[in-house]
Amino acid sequence: MSLRLYDTATRAVRDFVSREPGKVGMYVCGLTVQGAPHIGHMRSYVSFDVLRRWLAYRGHEVTHVRNVTDIDDKVLAKSVQTGQPWWAIGYANERLLEQASATLGCLDPTCEPRATGHVPQMLALIDRLIERGHAYAAGPGDVYFDVASYRDYGALSNRRLEDMQPAEDNLGVDGKRDPRDFALWKAVKPDEPADAYWQTPWGRGRPGWHLECSAMAHRYLGEEFDIHGGGLDLVFPHHENEIAQSKAAGYGFARYWMHNGMLNLAGGKMSKSDGNVIDLPTLLASFRPVEIRAFLATPHYRSTVEFSEELLGEAASAYRRIEGFVQRAIERFGATDTAPTQGALCADFLAAMDDDLNTSKAMASIHEVVREGNSALSEDDDAAARSTAASVRAMLGVLGLDPVDHAAEGGPGDDLRVAVDALVRMVLEQRDAARARKDWATADALRDQLKRSGVLIEDTPHGPRWTLADGSA
RNA sequence: GGCGGGAUGGCCGAGUGGCUUAGGCAAGGGCCUGCAAAGCCCUGUACGCGGGUUCGAUUCCCGCUCCCGCCUCCA
Structure with a gap:
């Protein structure tokens, strides 16, 4: 039996056959580092980490690229709002993300490129798209992708162009020919940080969302690669737009599309903009990383998962x-x-x-x-x-x-393990002595005392063993 | 409104046209133990509602109800 994977693009489970035998190129959307990561994000990381490990187990050499989008509307807005440089905000959040990823035991990707480090690749892609008649400059600094010029637009997310009726609020105002066109490059704006731009043939500006992924996937994985992944909420518009940009440029792009299901809190998607968010540090007060990972990795990656401490507790048990x-x-x-x-x-x-x-x-x-x-x-x-x-x-x-x-990795109080072990051994010696003279009252009192301190004693044919009540052994 | 996903025993969660109808958590009983704990054994007959197809449906088809996601930033 061979590996079969669900492919969002064909909406079916397909046999997985890599482009090159024994090698897999995989691009997974990381985060826009506009804020601290929450466990919904980590579900995505863990899901694709499991995929990556399984591909490796099945004998593939995996090139795993995961992007960091370190410039976008929200990062810039936050910069204006807090007075912090936009690049400092992005970097701080990137480090939190890295830490969370490592804490949950995710293998480091082969490469973790940042959007701001790939502007030349983006400009080259824009150039190519304009040349081929799929993009147009709309004003100083603004370049849009011409959605109508790409026949298969909507194929991934299974929607027809005529069904998409975005608000026509800014039609004409920003130079768009069609309200459904999306930005490849965005002009500098007076209310955004003054240092957030690059000089280009089309004027001063910065990358639009979507462009960085097409550019970086191409840079590290080539014109065509095996798997592109990310959260289900990225299917439209993000991944749809990536496909449009890359394919209209003449590249094969991804051969399989994989998306992880959402993590819900109180019945709704965990999402920063909805404010219903729980982060990893909060959970680490009560659970060990491995338990949190078990909670995230046990349900099927495509199903919706409801989050609660009770459910996490069950998974931990x-x-x-x-x-x-x-x-x-x-x-x-x-x-x-x-x-x-x-x-x-x-x-x-x-x-x-x-x-x-x-x-x-x-x-x-x-x-x-x-x-x-x-x-x-x-x-x-x-x-x-x-x-x-x-x-x-x-x-x-x-x-x-x-x-x-x-x-x-340690659980709560792990740094005291050696000391605790020595102390528990002393108590256990006393208890052994009591048991040897069948003084059960004393033996049980010692065990109860330890239990009250969070140390659980088990007698086995090979002697007593102890564990901490919170599960960290 | 458009597109997609889902409703399984106390809870979580796989899965299947009929077969010993996962697994875990929790619960009860038993074995083990000085007593416990851990472990092992046993118990619990579930598939949202209404039709249809079929010898037979939780599993296929139709309708309905409810929930979730995307259609705007989103892992």
Whole structure:
């Protein structure tokens, strides 16, 4: 069985065949760095990180390009509003984003180009579009894409040009020939920061939204590449416009279009403009990064996900069941003996992932293997326990959820682990002594005391073990 | 109004024309344990409403209701 992916452009699941055997070029829309990222953004990052890891597992060398759009209307508006330089705002938010991405265990992209660093490529593209009759300069600094000149406009988002009836408020005012035309290049405006422009043959201005992605995808992945991804809310107009720009310029552009579903809060899309936003630092007060990642990675990437702390808590509990097994196996055999091995993925998992990244089903198969592993562990079937642990770790690894990879990231109070461990051991020695003389009252009192301090004790045939009540082990 | 997605057992969430009808969380019972915890075993018969096709539909078709997204900035 081979990998099949849902392609937005054809609205169907298709066999994935890369342009070049063994290589995949993938462009994923990152963010416009106008504000701090929220977990809805992170869902997109995690979704495409899973895709990238799966492509790699399936033997592809992946070139993963993810853009940072560091200049646009909102960044400039914010600059005027706060008095901060627009480039400082963008950079600050870019760093928050980078941090959030790393915290959730997303692999770094191969390249993360910024819009402002690719103005020459954008100008070249505009030039080419004007030459081919698909774009026109409308006034000093303004260049528009002529939507009517591109026959397939609307093909991706499945809408017809005549169905699009944008407000005709500024028809003629800004020099547009058709209200549906979109800006490739925008003229400097008096109420925007004075240093936000480039000199061009069409006048002073700055990039319009959409242009940077066409230019940068071309720069790093070539005229045609395999996968273009992003959030479902980018299908129109952003991706539709990217296609128009790139194809009208004569390039093949993306062969598969993939879009992740939205993250909802209280029934509606989590969105900065609606103000219903939760960011990662807020959640880190109560949950570990790996638990948040498990929450984001378990539902199918195309489904809408409802966010709530309760739901996140459920996902965390489910993850802890798996993690508990891996930890017990590692305590017994060591991390090396349970190291994930290539080819250790079970057939159900493999089939689920190949089927348009069905992570829900894939997680179900991990849970089944965990059950086998737990049984092997309690029956002291070391060989079986070892191999199931290696298998579970391999499968988790593909999802970016191997507990060992996340061990260093730390949960609340993690810096005190060594000290806590020493103290708990002292208490456990006393408790062992009490148990040895069958003084159950004393033994239980010690255990209860630890529990009140957030330390959970479990007696196993191989001695007592402790974990923290919040799940960080 | 146009386009698209969705409604599954207490909750989350896969999936399928009929088969042992995922998996998890929570709950109850059991095993294990000095008692616990963890783990394992068992239990819970669900597919929004109304029609239709079919020997048989949660799964296919039609209609309806409700929800969500896009159509303006948006991961």
